[in-house]
Amino acid sequence: MTFNLHIVHLYPREMNIYGDTGNRLILQKRMEWRNINVRISLVGMGDEVPLDSDIILGGGAQDAMQLAVEKDLKQKMKSLRRLSDDGVVMLMVCGMYQLFGQSFITGSHRRIEGLGILPVETCAGKTRFIGNTVYQTKWGTVVGYENHSGLTQLDDSAVAFGTVIKGAGNNGTDGTEGCIKNNVFGTYSHGPVLSKSPAFADELIRLALARRYDNDNTSLAPLDDRMELRAADVAKLRSR
Amino acid sequence: MTLLGKFIQAVLRAFGRKGTALPGLVIEKLSPGYVHKSLAKLPYGIIIVTGTNGKTTTTRIISKLYSAAGLRVVTNARGSNFVRGVIASIVKHATCTGKLLYDIGVFELDEAHALHLVKLHRPTGVVVLNIARDQMDRFGEIDKVATLLSQIVATARDWVVLNTNDPRVAKMAEETQQRVLFFGHDKSLAHVYSNDDQLYNQSSAFFQLVKPTVCLTSIKCREVSIRILDKNYTTKTILDGTHNASNITAALTACVAQLPEVNVDLFVNVIQTITPAFGRGERIILSNGSVIRLQVVKNPSGFRHALRLLQEEAYSSVGFAINDNYADGRDVSWLWDIDFSRVNKKYPKIFCGGTRATDMAIRLKYDGVQIDGIDTKFSTFLAWFSTSHDKPAIIFCTYTAMLQLRGLLKQQVKALTKYGL
Known part of the structure; x- marks a missing residue:
């Protein structure tokens, strides 16, 4: 049986400054190495989000670009919410993670509505969290790099992506990092996050296959991840 | 004063x-x-x-x-x-x-x-x-x-x-x-x-x-x-x-x-008489006659331009020395904003070194580049380039990696481009 998955990259031109485009390449390769056919769509300003998306990716950007995207995102709100409810796998990093939340409160106390897909709220903070990060997650240790000043709070019902071992995570105080709802994952981790966390990368692929082919027992052929795991071990030991 | x-x-x-x-x-x-x-x-x-x-x-x-x-x-x-x-x-x-x-x-x-x-x-x-x-x-x-x-x-x-x-x-x-x-x-x-x-x-x-x-x-x-x-x-x-x-x-x-x-x-x-600056494509001649070029790379745009050097000259081996000290930028995510897929078509040997040698190695892996050696220690890394060869080797290095490599090469050096150590 041949498997086909459709990766959709949201705002690849506008939200791409921290190497998050790497997540797309990593998923693509890990699928191709397993003979899964991959289709990639780049969805920018004014474009429709494909309704047959299997994995949707988004990254971080500069403040000015984030404001521009936020307006365009309103046009995509309905379809993204529907896809999220439908179990489509999404990985949203940094700026896009914030925009996927309920709202963002700017430094001048202006409230910007988010997509409301993730049960989190972010307000502008005074200090910028910059440095290497290590989180403990369900898929093992995730190493990356954060660079944000937003303080993100989880709602009471929200599930965090992980707990912070090194770094600030969501807000630098409660020890949580990121958020998960349905199959939507939000995180502050660049790196890119999937580069040294192969188990998490594979979980995204597995979830997408399970949903597309309606088979909860989907499993993936193992890959040689020694290089990725070695890099993760090196990264863990780097100072903040 | x-x-x-x-x-x-x-x-x-x-x-x-x-x-x-x-x-x-x-x-x-x-x-x-x-x-x-x-x-x-x-x-x-x-x-x-x-x-x-x-x-x-x-x-x-x-x-x-x-x-x-x-x-x-x-x-x-x-x-x-x-x-x-x-x-x-x-x-x-x-x-x-x-x-x-x-x-x-x-x-x-x-x-x-x-x-x-x-x-x-x-x-x-x-x-x-x-x-x-x-x-x-x-x-x-x-x-x-x-x-x-x-x-x-x-x-x-x-x-x-x-x-x-x-x-x-x-x-x-x-x-x-x-x-x-x-x-x-x-x-x-x-x-x-x-x-x-x-x-x-x-x-x-x-x-x-x-x-x-x-x-x-x-x-x-x-x-x-x-x-x-x-x-x-x-x-x-x-x-x-x-x-x-x-x-x-x-x-x-x-x-x-x-x-x-x-x-x-x-x-x-x-x-036509001007030679490269410190670590900017300069050629270091080792005592066995082989030549190593050091090319500093600091960001995606600079790295993309530097990679074009590979199309202009034949090299015996290509090195990537990636450090993540403050002067290099602590975040190595930027390596994913460069396309390396054309790197190893012509070059027999590819090596990765530096504190983030392993990050560089993964980056190359996902662009389909075969790697011949990875080591975070520069002494080991440099040894791979020191064998005598008629073609020069080139090492793309972050700023502090360049300083460290230059320091080590000083010991095996015969001559440097006019710009002295």
């Missing part, structure tokens, strides 16, 4: 240090007026070279060209592009009574430090090369960098040299009442100089604010053709690579700006 600085430099040298940072640090604290007082003695003032990529090499070219025209040039040639580095140069080159026996200063400075310096002393001329994404953890967002550079441009007393093909840089012409001279490249080279935005756009749209005074018209293997004030010139150059062709163009523009009375032929003729 100069005496104090010289004393500190002497002590540092006695302990085997290079003495570029500390004297500046001490003098900055003790005598805030020192910089202005010293620089004010230069009859032609100072030229600031800034922007994301190409500062060190462009500063070197401008210095050589001004020297060829008979000016005595003081410069921060070691690539210490902080105000401290400028102070170190002043201290080093001043007489003990504080006299600077020079006509003009040519200093490379990054955006933050350039702003600091121009507040202490207004420059005669400012050269802004380009703005690309750089280490976000150190410099912040590209738009903020553009704002800083605009403020520097506004302080120029006589002239400004701007890149007409870089929208953010070209726009800075609005910031000054002084003479603005543009440099740039011909439309036929647009595909070579696509910027970060265009890369993601997958287009090679050609942007040009105005027709440049000095225009790069073609690049062949170690030969560039440049149109200067509507006359065409072609010259050989040791400074290979598309990035250097652009640096040469910018430097010639700074010559036309500062020395309009000098015949352009004089400058063009000197170009």
Whole structure:
């Protein structure tokens, strides 16, 4: 049986400054190495989000670009919410993670509505969290790099992506990092996050296959991840 | 103050240090007026070279060209592009009574430090090369960098040299009442100089604010053709690579700006004698006769240009030395903004080194590049390049990796390009 998955990259031109485009390449390769056919769509300003998306990716950007995207995102709100409810796998990093939340409160106390897909709220903070990060997650240790000043709070019902071992995570105080709802994952981790966390990368692929082919027992052929795991071990030991 | 600085430099040298940072640090604290007082003695003032990529090499070219025209040039040639580095140069080159026996200063400075310096002393001329994404953890967002550079441009007393093909840089012409001279490249080279935005756009749209005074018209293997004030010139150059062709163009523009009375032929003729700066493509000859090139890479745009060197010359092996110390940028995510998929088609051996050798190795793995060795220790890494070979090896290295590799190579070195260790 041949498997086909459709990766959709949201705002690849506008939200791409921290190497998050790497997540797309990593998923693509890990699928191709397993003979899964991959289709990639780049969805920018004014474009429709494909309704047959299997994995949707988004990254971080500069403040000015984030404001521009936020307006365009309103046009995509309905379809993204529907896809999220439908179990489509999404990985949203940094700026896009914030925009996927309920709202963002700017430094001048202006409230910007988010997509409301993730049960989190972010307000502008005074200090910028910059440095290497290590989180403990369900898929093992995730190493990356954060660079944000937003303080993100989880709602009471929200599930965090992980707990912070090194770094600030969501807000630098409660020890949580990121958020998960349905199959939507939000995180502050660049790196890119999937580069040294192969188990998490594979979980995204597995979830997408399970949903597309309606088979909860989907499993993936193992890959040689020694290089990725070695890099993760090196990264863990780097100072903040 | 100069005496104090010289004393500190002497002590540092006695302990085997290079003495570029500390004297500046001490003098900055003790005598805030020192910089202005010293620089004010230069009859032609100072030229600031800034922007994301190409500062060190462009500063070197401008210095050589001004020297060829008979000016005595003081410069921060070691690539210490902080105000401290400028102070170190002043201290080093001043007489003990504080006299600077020079006509003009040519200093490379990054955006933050350039702003600091121009507040202490207004420059005669400012050269802004380009703005690309750089280490976000150190410099912040590209738009903020553009704002800083605009403020520097506004302080120029006589002239400004701007890149007409870089929208953010070209726009800075609005910031000054002084003479603005543009440099740039011909439309036929647009595909070579696509910027970060265009890369993601997958287009090679050609942007040009105005027709440049000095225009790069073609690049062949170690030969560039440049149109200067509507006359065409072609010259050989040791400074290979598309990035250097652009640096040469910018430097010639700074010559036309500062020395309009000098015949352009004089400058063009000197170009072919200029060797690479410290770690910027320089060739190090080992005692067994093999040659290692060191090419600093600091950000995606610089790395993409540097990789084109692989298409111009055959190498025995290719190294990637990636450190994540402060001066390199702590975040290595940027490696994913460069396409390495064409790297190993022709090159038999690929090695990764540095504190983040493993991150580099994964990056290459996902672009389908086979790797022959990975080691975070440079002693092991360098040994892979030391075997005798008729073709040179090339190592793309981050800034601190370059310094460390150079230090190690010093022990096995036979000769260096003229620029001494």
